[in-house]
Amino acid sequence: MDTEALLAEMRALRDSVAGITDTALASRDGLIIAADTATIDPDNLAALAASALGVTQRMAAEAGHGTLREIVVSSAGGHIVTYPVGRRALLAVVGDPGLDLPRLFRESRAVLAVLDQLLTGAGSRPVAAE
Numbered sequence: 001m002d003t004e005a006l007l008a009e010m011r012a013l014r015d016s017v018a019g020i021t022d023t024a025l026a027s028r029d030g031l032i033i034a035a036d037t038a039t040i041d042p043d044n045l046a047a048l049a050a051s052a053l054g055v056t057q058r059m060a061a062e063a064g065h066g067t068l069r070e071i072v073v074s075s076a077g078g079h080i081v082t083y084p085v086g087r088r089a090l091l092a093v094v095g096d097p098g099l100d101l102p103r104l105f106r107e108s109r110a111v112l113a114v115l116d117q118l119l120t121g122a123g124s125r126p127v128a129a130e
Contacts, residue, residue: 005118006034010091013111019099021078024092025085025115026050033089033119040094049082049092057084070108072101083108086116 006025014020014036022037026046035042052071060068071082078096081104085091091112093104 001033002118003034006115007036009111009114009118010034010036013093013104013107016107017095017100017104019078019095019097020093020104021096022092022094024049026090026092028053028088028090037094045092045094046090049080049090053082053084053090070105081108083112085112086120089115089119091115 010023010025014023022035022040022045024035024037024040024042024045025033026049027033028050030047030050032042032046035045037045052073053068056071057068060066068084071080073080073082076097078094079099079101081093081095081101083091083093091108093108095104
């Protein structure tokens with residue numbers, strides 16, 4: 001797994017969306033894979049995001065609303081958005097009160113697809129022998 005490539009995608013998302021302060025990529029069981037955090041403990045963020053993802057996926061299924069796209073938590077101090085990444089991971093995005101949520105929703109789709117490809121190795125090309 002190319003952790004630097006994962007971090008580069010996470011940083012590119014942060015740079016393209018106003019208000020993102022931290023990001024963490026974790027396994028579905030809450031273990032950190034890569035983190036770009038300044039003030040938040042990435043291990044705690046990963047564990048809590050995994051727990052929330054499990055509960056909200058079940059809630060969406062129970063309501064008959066299909067596949068969960070994201071979880072949005074809005075509070076007085078900002079927002080936390082958690083996305084499933086494929087079947088095995090999640091991305092937690094933390095933002096300040098000015099987080100541009102509509103732009104995040106647009107920009108995140110492509111990033112999630114790339115993160116999933118990097119994690120699974122899908123779409124990677126074999127290196128030609130010299």
